[in-house]
Amino acid sequence: MPLIVDVDLCTSCGECVERCPMDIIRLNNDGHPYKKYDECWYCGVCEEDCPEKALVLDIPFLVK
Amino acid sequence: MNLETDILVIGGGSAGCMAAIVAKEQNPDVSVVIIEKGEISRSGSIAMGMDALNIVVQPGITSPELYMKSALIATEGILDYNPSNIMAERSYSMLKRLESWGIRFPRDEENKYISLQVHAKGNFLLEMDSPDLKLVLAEKVKEAGVRIINRTIITKLLANGERANGAMGFNIRSGEFVVCKAKVTILANGGCARFSLPNSGYLYGTFDYPGNAGDGYSLAYQAGAQLTGFEYTQCSPLIKDLNCPLLYITLTRGAEVVNALGETIDLEYVSTQNMLKELREGRGPIFIKMNHLPEERIREIERILFTTERPIQKKFWENRGVDFREGLIELGETEYQLCGGHGMTGIVVNEKAETTLKGLYAAGDVACVPFQHLTGAFVFGEVAAEEAVKFVNNKELSEVDQSMINDEEQRLHNIMDNNKNGSISVKDFEYKVRRTISDYAIPPKNDQKLKRFLWWLPRFREEMKSIRITDYHELSKFEEIQFILDCAELSVHASLARKESRWGWFHYRTDYPEKDDRNWLKHIVLKKGIKSGEVQTLLVPIKKGGKN
Ligand SMILES: Cc1cc2nc3c(=O)[nH]c(=O)nc-3n(C[C@H](O)[C@H](O)[C@H](O)COP(=O)(O)OP(=O)(O)OC[C@H]3O[C@@H](n4cnc5c(N)ncnc54)[C@H](O)[C@@H]3O)c2cc1C
Ligand code: SF4
Numbered sequence: 144m145p146l147i148v149d150v151d152l153c154t155s156c157g158e159c160v161e162r163c164p165m166d167i168i169r170l171n172n173d174g175h176p177y178k179k180y181d182e183c184w185y186c187g188v189c190e191e192d193c194p195e196k197a198l199v200l201d202i203p204f205l206v207k
Numbered sequence: 208m209n210l211e212t213d214i215l216v217i218g219g220g221s222a223g224c225m226a227a228i229v230a231k232e233q234n235p236d237v238s239v240v241i242i243e244k245g246e247i248s249r250s251g252s253i254a255m256g257m258d259a260l261n262i263v264v265q266p267g268i269t270s271p272e273l274y275m276k277s278a279l280i281a282t283e284g285i286l287d288y289n290p291s292n293i294m295a296e297r298s299y300s301m302l303k304r305l306e307s308w309g310i311r312f313p314r315d316e317e318n319k320y321i322s323l324q325v326h327a328k329g330n331f332l333l334e335m336d337s338p339d340l341k342l343v344l345a346e347k348v349k350e351a352g353v354r355i356i357n358r359t360i361i362t363k364l365l366a367n368g369e370r371a372n373g374a375m376g377f378n379i380r381s382g383e384f385v386v387c388k389a390k391v392t393i394l395a396n397g398g399c400a401r402f403s404l405p406n407s408g409y410l411y412g413t414f415d416y417p418g419n420a421g422d423g424y425s426l427a428y429q430a431g432a433q434l435t436g437f438e439y440t441q442c443s444p445l446i447k448d449l450n451c452p453l454l455y456i457t458l459t460r461g462a463e464v465v466n467a468l469g470e471t472i473d474l475e476y477v478s479t480q481n482m483l484k485e486l487r488e489g490r491g492p493i494f495i496k497m498n499h500l501p502e503e504r505i506r507e508i509e510r511i512l513f514t515t516e517r518p519i520q521k522k523f524w525e526n527r528g529v530d531f532r533e534g535l536i537e538l539g540e541t542e543y544q545l546c547g548g549h550g551m552t553g554i555v556v557n558e559k560a561e562t563t564l565k566g567l568y569a570a571g572d573v574a575c576v577p578f579q580h581l582t583g584a585f586v587f588g589e590v591a592a593e594e595a596v597k598f599v600n601n602k603e604l605s606e607v608d609q610s611m612i613n614d615e616e617q618r619l620h621n622i623m624d625n626n627k628n629g630s631i632s633v634k635d636f637e638y639k640v641r642r643t644i645s646d647y648a649i650p651p652k653n654d655q656k657l658k659r660f661l662w663w664l665p666r667f668r669e670e671m672k673s674i675r676i677t678d679y680h681e682l683s684k685f686e687e688i689q690f691i692l693d694c695a696e697l698s699v700h701a702s703l704a705r706k707e708s709r710w711g712w713f714h715y716r717t718d719y720p721e722k723d724d725r726n727w728l729k730h731i732v733l734k735k736g737i738k739s740g741e742v743q744t745l746l747v748p749i750k751k752g753g754k755n
């Protein structure tokens with residue numbers, strides 16, 4: 144259930160982490176977001192609010 | 208963190224944001240704190256906006272009386288007159304307030320608002336064009352000078368059985384314990400979205416916002432407030448697997464629902480129960496059909512569905528290779544939920560948003576104002592704020608029993624300590640709880656079946672000591688499982704008490720299959736027994752009004 148991140152565009156600003164309503168996104172050691180917890184409502188906020196449009200949300204496999 | 212405030216708002220969603228803004232508008236000197244589990248810019252049901260305001264009474268076109276007739280039909284008579292009537296009366300000025308904040312309500316060629324009939328007696332639903340709705344509200348909250356505490360889950364109210372004096376909880380990242388003493392507490396933290404298990408098996412693939420796990424119901428119950436409507440266990444026919452809505456937008460633009468036999472289903476005012484019946488009686492799968500609509504219509508539908516509310520639909524259909532111009536859209540039954548906005552479940556409130564506990568108000572999906580939807584969340588957010596500001600006037604903070612605060616902090620510490628090597632993941636535990644709810648607490652119901660859940664309940668509560676908790680995020684999930692269990696307990700007791708069938712499938716009892724208006728035109732009200740701690744069930748008469 145990944146977040147697909149364009150690492151060339153991502154500035155590690157952390158906006159996606161701060162905006163996720165379910166608080167499931169964290170930045171990894173390279174400063175890029177991943178879903179730490181399996182509780183995504185596929186609301187689309189992370190993708191919409193990323194200032195660099197660096198992030199693409201994938202729908203969880205079970206509902207896809 | 209120790210806070211003191213005049214007004215504490217728990218939950219910064221639709222109702223909570225509105226309450227905070229209006230409280231400051233009424234009196235800028237009143238201090239207001241919002242405590243929110245997520246982050247208020249995007250938390251709650253309206254994270255990505257909303258495409259309709261479901262109840263608006265337009266002067267000269269419809270009337271509150273007409274709305275009340277519709278509401279009586281929808282609730283089958285289990286309706287207190289005043290709260291719903293006030294909502295209808297104030298709905299138009301709420302629309303005007305939202306417009307003044309830049310929220311758009313589209314109009315037709317004759318400059319009339321675009322309205323749709325989804326109620327029995329009139330066109331009360333107004334289209335709204337507002338992907339940014341939550342961002343706008345959050346901005347207003349900040350401008351008003353409200354103190355916002357994000358990422359903090361409330362786990363217990365400060366209350367002494369008669370009066371509420373604030374609340375306690377913890378930061379879900381840092382674990383910091385938070386105490387907020389308040390003269391008035393407004394609960395605005397939603398319904399119980401995570402009740403039974405969605406058919407997809409994905410715990411968070413619910414129709415309603417899964418951050419609302421019945422927290423508000425449990426908090427109010429444990430503090431001694433009265434609740435009602437817990438036997439109204441409801442589901443909806445939405446996009447199969449994805450569980451996102453699209454009915455109103457498509458059906459009101461000419462789409463049809465067909466069954467497996469190719470027959471068009473009769474949909475009286477978008478009655479979801481008719482659709483669910485087709486599925487249950489073996490005439491599924493059922494589909495929305497739109498291939499007869501002109502291109503212009505399809506584009507309009509796509510524009511709304513793919514930008515607002517649940518825009519994920521665009522990706523979903525692309526992945527499934529479905530184009531609205533040709534393909535059929537399969538509908539499936541969602542999980543069952545408890546909700547005071549979509550349904551009839553919630554804390555008992557009057558027309559002033561007062562609960563039965565002094566100093567505690569409730570607004571939005573957490574309160575029982577049947578089928579109030581977003582309109583009710585906003586109107587009762589406003590009402591609760593007005594009343595709260597009056598209530599705080601000249602009052603001092605009440606004395607709070609310090610031992611209650613110490614106990615709650617200790618309880619949370621103990622879970623972190625004792626559960627770190629637990630053998631069951633929070634996810635597995637929640638899965639089994641909700642699977643058991645699916646097995647026993649939803650329709651079709653009967654005495655034996657409901658009581659099976661009561662057999663499981665103490666086992667679950669006991670077994671929670673085996674849940675593995677390694678961080679504060681997981682601790683918040685642990686707390687939410689307790690909320691879900693409380694909601695299930697309340698729901699099962701209410702379902703056992705109502706010895707008849709009502710609301711079609713939603714409270715269908717195979718051992719009492721008939722509706723019985725002679726004996727059961729009354730509320731089932733639930734309350735925590737002060738001495739026993741058991742659920743107490745009261746039968747309470749309907750409070751009528753108007754010409755009824
Ligand atoms: C997909 C969808 C589509 C809808 N479409 C429409 C529509 O078109 N028209 C319409 O009129 N209505 C619609 N509704 C209903 C409407 O959105 C809700 O009735 C309304 O938003 C409820 O507002 P609320 O404030 O009660 O809950 P929410 O806005 O969900 O806010 C509750 C807040 O409380 C927070 N919270 C929960 N527990 C705690 C806790 N323990 N501590 C701290 N914070 C907590 C949550 O994080 C959340 O932010 C829709 C709902 C959904 C889910
Ligand atoms: S918001 Fe965008 S740019 Fe910022 S950390 Fe997330 S993905 Fe990277």
Ligand code: SF4
Nearest residue numbers: 163183184186187189
């Ligand atoms: S889609 Fe929503 S819930 Fe899922 S990771 Fe993005 S912001 Fe969080």
